[in-house]
Amino acid sequence: MNLWLIPLVPFFAAVFPPLTIRSGRNVCAVVTGLATLLALALLLSHAPAVYRGEIVQARLDWLPQLGLSFSFFIDGLGLFFATMILGIGLLVIVYARYYLSRNDPMGRFYAYLLLFQGAMVGVVLSDNILLLLVFWELTSLTSFLLIGYWRHLPEARQGARMALVVTGGGGLLLIAGMLMLGNIAGSYDLSVILQRGDLIKASPLYLPMLLLILGGAFTKSAQFPFHFWLPHAMAAPTPVSAYLHSATMVKAGVFLLARLWPVLAGTDAWFLIVAPVGLVTMLVAAWIAIFKDDLKGLLAFSTVSHLGLMTMLLGFGTPMAAVAAVFHILNHATFKAALFMGAGIVDHETGTRDIRRLGGLMTLMPITATLVLIASASMAGIAPLNGFLSKEMMLEQALQTSYAGIPWLFPVLVGLATLFSVAYSVRLAVAVFFGPQRHDYPAHPHDPPAGMWLPVAVLVVLVVAIGLLPALIAGPIVARTAMAVIGGPLPSYYLALWHGVTPALLVSIAALIAGTALFLAYRRVEAFRLSLPRPDAKTLFDRVIRRLVAGAGWSIARSHTGSLQLYFVVILAAVLVPAAGGFWSASHGSGARATLPMSLQAVVAWFALVGASLVAALRHHDRVFALILTSVVGLVVSLAFLQFSAPDLALTQISVDVVTTVLLLLALNLLPKTTPKQSSLALRWRDAGIATVAGLGAAGLVYAVMTRGFETISTYHLEQSKPGGGGTNVVNVILVDFRGFDTFGEIIVLGIAALAIFALLDHPFGRAAARRLASIRFAEEARDAHPLMLVVATRALLPLALTVGVYIFLRGHNLPGGGFIAGLVVAMALIMQYMASGYVWANARARLDSQAMIGAGIVIAGLTGIGSFVFGRPFLTSSFDYFSLPLVGTFELATAMAFDLGVFLAVVGAVLLSLSQISRVQQRAERSPATDHPMDIVLDADTAVAKEV
C-alpha cells in the first residue's frame, strides 16, 4: 500500500527546503534528511518480503486505454538500486550541508536534490514502462537543474545544457524503443514483459527496438561515443557530482540494461553491440582519466570507465557476468561516492582541485588522506578491498570471452584498461597526498568538520568490510539482486577474498606493476599522448549546436516575416492544395436526395445577401458602408435560420449581430473611417482568385453534402429531451444538459475574452496613444453626444427589454430562447444606456459589476455541475421535478435552469464589459465634460439634477 509513497515522498517533501531555509540551514538540511529517511524506512519495510522471495506490487490505473498505470513493484534489483539511491542520498545531504557556502541558496539545492531523488526512485521501482519513461525524463530535467545549480557560472550552464541535450535526446530514443517493446510484449507492465523474453527475442522488430533502447541507456550512462557530456557536468557542486555521477543518474542506464536483461540479453546482437561498447568506453575513458589534472575530471572519466565495465559485463549475457556486474555496481557506488566527496573536501580546504597545484596533504589532512587513499586503492583494485573482488570476477569473465572469433581481443584490452585504472588511481593518490608539503596552496588546508568527513568514512568502512567479509555483508544482497537481473536460477559462485592463484589474479598483479610503472613514466607517456590526435567533443558539440541555432534562426527569419497577408496565403494554400487533390480524385455529381423547392422570398433574400456581400468586397474602403452591408448579410443569415427550422439560431444570430454591429461602430468611431487603396491590381486579382477558388470549393462541398442522405445521431437527443432533460426545446436541452460541459467551457472562454478586452483597454495609454486619442475629430453630425430621442427611447425601453430578457430566459427550456439569447438581449438593453447617455452616467448607475457577473455566472454553472456529484451522478447530470403552487399552478424546476442562469450571467457580464470599455475610451476621446445629466436640452442645471435624483 505505501509503495506509492516511496517515490512520492521526496517529490512532496521538495516543497519544504525552500520554506524552512528561513529557519536556518541546519533545519533545512534536517528536514531534507528526514524526508529521505522516511522514504528509506518505507522502502526497507518491504525488504523482508523481498528477501523471502516475494515481489511487492502496487497498482493504480492511470490511463488504462493506453496501458499506462501508476504501478510500482519491488524486487531484488529495485530494492538494491532504491536503497543505494536513498542511502547515498542521505550521506550527500549531510555532506552538502557543510559543503555549500553561506551564499549558495541551500533551499533551492535541497529542493532540486529531492526532486531528483524522487525521479530516480521512480525509475527503479516503476512496474509500468510508460511510467518509467516519465520518471526517466524527470531525472534528465532535474539533473539539468542540479548541474546548472551555480547558474552564474557559464561552465555550469553549458554543462547542464549539454547533459540535457544528450540525455534528453537519448530519452527520446528510449521512448520509441519502450513503445516498441510494449507493443511486442503486448503489455506495458514490466512484470509481464519480463516473462515474455522468448517472444520478444523472436520478434522481427527486436533489432530496431534494441538499438533504440540502447540509445537511451548509453546516453544516460555516458557510454562511448556519448561519454563527452559527463566530464562537463562536473561543473556542478561536488555533492551533486558525488550523487549523480557515482551512484544514481549515470547508473540509470546500467539499471535499464540490468532490468531488461532477461528479455533482451542472450542474443548475438546484444553481445556484439553491448559488450564492445562497454569495452571501448572502459578503455578510452581510463586512458583519458590518467591525464586529467582536475580531480573531479579524473574521477568523472574514471566513472565513465567503470560504467563501461558494467555495461561490458551485462553485454556478455552470461549469468555469471551479470552477478559480477551487480557486485561491481555496489562496490563502485561505495568507493566512487567516497572519492567524489573526498575530492570535494580537498577542493573545499585547499581552494583548488588542480592536481598540479596539490601534493603533500598527507600530514596536513590525515583523516581525509586516509579515507581517500583507501577508496582509491579500492578503485585501483588492490586487495583486500571491495574493488579488488569485483574486478577479479570481471577479469575472470573477460578472460573466457572470445569476440568475433578472436580469443585474445577481450582479455588483452580489458587487461590494458585495468592497467590504466591502476595508473590513474596511483596518480590521484600520490600526486595529491604524498610528496613534500607546499607553501602555495590557495587556502590553508586542514581536516574539515566531522559532518563532512563522516559520510566519507561510512562509505570507506563499507569498502573495507565488503572486501574482508564479502559473503557475509554483500552476499545476500548480490544474490537477491542478481536473481532479479537474471530472472532465473543463480550460477554457482562464492564471494571470497582468496580464490587461489587464478589467471585473473596474475593479470591483476601484472596490471598493478605495469600501472605503477606507467605512472612513474608519466611525463614520457603524456608527451606520447599529446602527439596523438585528440578530437575535442565539446568543440564538436558546440559547433553542431551553433549550426542548429543558426539554421533555426534562418528558417524563422524566412518564415516569420511579420506579414499577416503572407501567413494567410500560406494557410489558404495549405488548405486548398490538398482539397483540390481530394476533389480531382472523387466523382463530382450531385446527390440523389430530394431538394426543397425555391420560394420567391428565398430568392429575394439570396439577392440581398449576394449583392451586399459583393458590394462589401468591392467598396470595403468605405468602412461604415461596408459595415452596414455586413449587417445586412447577418440579417439574411438569421432569416435563413428561421426559414430552415432553427428558431433558436435565428434569435441568437440576430441578437449577436446587433451587438457586433454596435461594437464595430463604437470601434470605428476611433479608427480611421476609410481604408486607403494600397494593394496593386495584380495583388488584388491574386487574392480574388484565391477567394473565388475557396468559395467555389465551399459551395460545391455544401451542395454535395446537402443533396445526399445521412444518418443522424440526434435520435437519442430527441427521444431523451423530455424524459431525460425535462425540456421540450431540444437545442436548449443539448446546450445545458447533453453537452453542458461544452457550454461550460464556452462561457469560460467568453469570460476570458472579455477580461482580456478589459485588460487591453484599462491599461493606461502611453503618451503617443493619448495624443492620438486627443486628435480624433468627430463629424459635425456626431457633435450631439447624447441625442434627446435616443436617450428617452433607451430609458423607456430598458424595463421592457429586461422583461423580454427574463421571459426569453424562462421559456428557454421548452421553447426557443434560453440563457444565451436572454443574456444578449439584456446586455443590449444595458449597452444602449452607455451609448445614449454616456459612460459616466451609465457607469455611475450600474449596480452590478460586470466582472463579478462573469465570475458569478461561471461559478453558478460550475456549482450546478458539481452538484450532481452529491447525488453520485457524473458532472452536470441535470435533474428536474414538477411543483405546484396555488395561483401559479404546476411548474417545473430543473437544475438545468441554474446552469442556464450561469450562462446568462456570464454572457451579460462579458458583453457588457467589452462594450462599456470601448465606450469608456470613447468618452475620453470626446473630451465632453463628464456630465452627470447628459441631456443637452437641459435649460437649468439645477432642475435637471433634481429630476435625476
Added chain:
Amino acid sequence: MELLVASATGVMTAVGIYLLLRARTFPVILGLTFLTYAVNLFLFAMGRLTINQPPVISALASAYTDPLPQALVLTAIVISFGMTALIVVLALRGFLESGSDEVDLAVSGEGDAARVRTDEDKARLPS
C-alpha cells in the same frame, strides 16, 4: 433551395477570404465576420435543410429537424462574437499605440511605433 444556400455560403466564403487578405485591420475583421457567417451556415447545413420542423417536442409535430448542428452552431455564434470583440479591441489599441492599422509588420507603414518594433525584431534575430 439547397442551391441558394450553397451558393450563398460560397459567396460569403469568397468575400470573407478576399477581405482577410487586405492590409488593414478593419477589412480583416469584416472578413472574419463574413467567414464566420459562412462557416456557421456550413455547419448548420450538415444537418440538411428542413422547413417547419423545429426541434421543439410537441404532440402535433410529425418530424423534427436535426437539433445537434443547431446546438453546435449556437455556441459557435456566441464564441465568434467573443473572438470578434477581442480582435477589434486589439486592433483599436494597436492603432492608438502605433498610429497605424496595418496588419503587416513587413511593410512598415506611417506609424512610428510600427517601424520601431520591426527594427527591434530584426535586432533580436540572430545575425
